Amino acid sequence: xxxxxxxxxxxxxxxxxxxxxxxxxxxxxxxxxxISCIVDFFSYALKAPSVAIFFPGQVIESIDTSEDFQGxxxxxxxxxxxxxxxxxxxxxxxxxxxxxxxxxxREALEAFENCYKMVKSIMNQEGQPYKEEIIRxxxxxxxxxxxxxxxxxxxxxxxxxxxxxxxxxxxxxAAEHFKEHRDxxxxxxxxxxxxxxxxxxxxxxTGMTALEWIEKYVVLYAKSCLSSTTMTVQEISDELDFPSxxxxxxxxxxxxxxSPKAYRQSLEKL
Numbered sequence: 001x002x003x004x005x006x007x008x009x010x011x012x013x014x015x016x017x018x019x020x021x022x023x024x025x026x027x028x029x030x031x032x033x034x035i036s037c038i039v040d041f042f043s044y045a046l047k048a049p050s051v052a053i054f055f056p057g058q059v060i061e062s063i064d065t066s067e068d069f070q071g072x073x074x075x076x077x078x079x080x081x082x083x084x085x086x087x088x089x090x091x092x093x094x095x096x097x098x099x100x101x102x103x104x105x106r107e108a109l110e111a112f113e114n115c116y117k118m119v120k121s122i123m124n125q126e127g128q129p130y131k132e133e134i135i136r137x138x139x140x141x142x143x144x145x146x147x148x149x150x151x152x153x154x155x156x157x158x159x160x161x162x163x164x165x166x167x168x169x170x171x172x173x174a175a176e177h178f179k180e181h182r183d184x185x186x187x188x189x190x191x192x193x194x195x196x197x198x199x200x201x202x203x204x205x206t207g208m209t210a211l212e213w214i215e216k217y218v219v220l221y222a223k224s225c226l227s228s229t230t231m232t233v234q235e236i237s238d239e240l241d242f243p244s245x246x247x248x249x250x251x252x253x254x255x256x257x258x259s260p261k262a263y264r265q266s267l268e269k270l
Contacts, residue, residue: 003080004135006120007073012063017267019061021224026054026075029112033069038062040175041216044101049109051146053100057175059224072116076139084140102149115142166191167205170198171213178217180241184210219255222248226264233260 003024007015012028028035029051036045038061039054046052048070054060056078104112115138122134173187181187184195187210191198199209208216218240225236237248252260 003077004119004123005075006116006123007075009070009072012071012073013065013069016060016063017228018063019059019220019224020228021221022054022058022060023056024075024077025056025081026073028052028054028073029071029109029116031070031072031109031113033066033071035066035069035071036064040171041220046101047103049104049106051100051102051104051112051149055100059220061220072113074116074119074139080139084136084143086140086143100150102146104149108145108149111145112142115139115145163201163205166193166198167202170202170210174210174213174217178214178221179239182214182218184214187214215251215255219252222252222260223256223263226260227267236260 005024007026007028030046030048032048034045034047035052036043037052038044040058041061044052119135119138122128122131122138125131128134169191170187173190177186184199188195188198193201195210199211202213203209206213222236222240225231225239226233231239233249234245237245240248242248242251249259249261252263256263258266
């Protein structure tokens, strides 16, 4: 059976351990109430009805919900999403390394909720010979319904200033390459500017320098591995391309204030 997981309200509220490293395309529909979350250092607040999409590689630091929160979600692999053969223009918008949060209307919420219920029903049917085909069609319908909001969001982004666009490009590059590139020069070259100008611009627009952004991505990713996986410190060090576990440990402690081992132990006491 294809890799699909359905999320109910309870799972969204209490089923994750933070910081949480996103491994598959995760969509959360807020049907009632409010939700606030921190994703890759940025805080977001969403009111119903709305949709949040999280992509592999992102780190969710926290999710808080209002007492009246009701919602549902769907988790799929990137391979499954690719198999839907969505229009190239739509796939490009979804693949853009940015946060995807969309306010929707009540009619769209009802349609998405019906889609979720139908997927759940089909998944529970034994002996249904066309189960995978039906579910793929349902997901295609869901994405086409979401398409209007994705396109509207991109039109709003076109109103950003040139400096804001540079900052967003840097943040997207850092999110993609922080494992193998912790040097500012790599990003400055990609953006055709000097190291000094890039850091000054980021400091002015975001409150953090380029190096601080890179360090935060590295350490946040490491924290998510320590909290939500069984990876050893050595394995995390290797994945982040440090020359040794010792160098990684010193880097982590300089930024976070504690060693990787101490950080993991502090989580076990919670």
